[in-house]
Amino acid sequence: ETGVTQTPRHLVMGMTNKKSLKCEQHLGHNAMYWYKQSAKKPLELMFVYSLEERVENNSVPSRFSPECPNSSHLFLHLHTLQPEDSALYLCASSQDTRTGAEAFFGQGTRLTVV
């Protein structure tokens, strides 16, 4: 275990559903990330939070909405997704973002949009 926990591990949702992915870390890290992993783009950065403030939104469609209520928790709210959004969504955390630090990944949520 790396200390980064994601729930649920698997999620199947319809295109009209609203769901949320959850990520939790108790490593004392200040930065948290969402990555999308698919066959087309193996590790695609979506969002970066540093000290609970969003510092990067990597041109992600608005149907993905992140939330970071505190430095230990990160959510990804999903609504009106498309089948091409089916992928493995990985959360990661690191000590900080300033000088480059090891990112610890969660196990991921396997999302299927039907």
Added chain:
Amino acid sequence: GENVEQHPSTLSVQEGDSAVIKCTYSDSASNYFPWYKQELGKRPQLIIDIRSNVGEKKDQRIAVTLNKTAKHFSLHITETQPEDSAVYFCGANFGNEKLTFGTGTRLTIIP
């Protein structure tokens, strides 16, 4: 734009031989270059990283070299073993916050 290119996409190596994976990056300001290994069904995990103030770093059978002028860095695995089979990702930071990864290399070690 911010880009990390990784080659090859697949690599098969006889057990005991060496494997080399290469990456190039676009931003000369990048200063942190990690390598991650992802085994089937598991999360990516850091195996080695290098910062821009050094040219080479070694950890047992794994080494990374960095050429800042040419903006490329490489992962070298010597005396490969079956457990080295995995997907390997190189990364580079852009503007510090953006840890961006290459497209991955699927390494297969042939017993």
